[in-house]
Amino acid sequence: MREYIKAHGGDYSKTDSEDLVKDYEDLVKENLSYYFDLIKDDDILQTSNIFLEHKILQNDLASVKTVSDLYDVIHKHLKFYSPSDLASFIHEVNLPISSKQLLRIINIMHAMLQDELLDSIALELKDLPKEEEETLIHHYEGIREDVMALESACRKLSSAKTLEYVKDLTTIKLDIMQHYLPADMEDEYKPYYDNTKEKKDVINKILQISKIYSKAQLFDMNIKQLVDIKNTIVEQNRLTEKQRKSYKKYIEVFEDTANLSEEVFNENVRNALEALSNEQMSELLLYFNTRNHFILNKLNTAIQEAKRKNGRRNRFE
Known part of the structure; x- marks a missing residue:
């Protein structure tokens, strides 16, 4: 790094590593700017x-x-x-x-x-x-x-000379990005990362398990964001499936009310309040409202009692 700064006329005697790295990055960016000026398409006809x-x-x-x-x-x-x-x-x-x-x-x-x-x-x-x-x-x-x-x-x-210069500069730039600006790698080289198997696999997985995002939206994100989204969706789906099974379980449990003691029935109500979401509890009550008013009334009474004991007021009103 010091040799590169020295070769381009910079002050390579600084002892502060952060200052040295900043000078190095600025110098490379300046040369990269020259490179883009060199090959950019400015030969407009006079x-x-x-x-x-x-x-x-x-x-x-x-x-x-x-x-x-x-x-x-x-x-x-x-x-x-x-x-x-x-x-x-x-x-x-x-x-x-x-x-x-x-x-x-x-x-x-x-x-x-x-x-x-x-x-x-x-x-x-x-x-x-x-x-x-x-x-x-x-x-x-x-x-x-x-x-x-x-x-x-x-x-x-x-031009062999121009191409060699471009190759040297881009190699140095990549080295700087990898060592000093790794968090910016995907933004700087987005087209490259868009074509990596890792990114494509994560995007395909998200599209398989959720319809929330479009493919274009996902390609605008970096891999870390995609992995976080995938993990969040997987966890949400897991919880949803768990709640779905719990809902089905408590439907079957309460349909068998005639064979349950009062104590066991009330315990099942308390467990249901813990296991099911508010929405699922409302659905469960609606289910019995259309099928068995006796069970519905028992559920409402048990829920009110559980709310009174646990201080969970107005949760399902």
């Missing part, structure tokens, strides 16, 4: 070049003799024009092709060009740390409509 590019397009279109020639022109200029703009310019030349057919051809070739450029970028990034590789590829996939941007990044990454 005004003077726009006219030149349009002139080149006109000359190329004038030389079109075959369908193959037209394809070559489209492929060449899709790097500078949107499909709709290019279709408009080509249509002005009055080539023997309908506007609808022309736009369809251009859209197909545009998609092919996007894939070519993205494949080239992915190939250049393959030796980066996996976390960085997948995160950067996700970034470029997100701007696939901007062919000029992809072309610019592809050209810059094809």
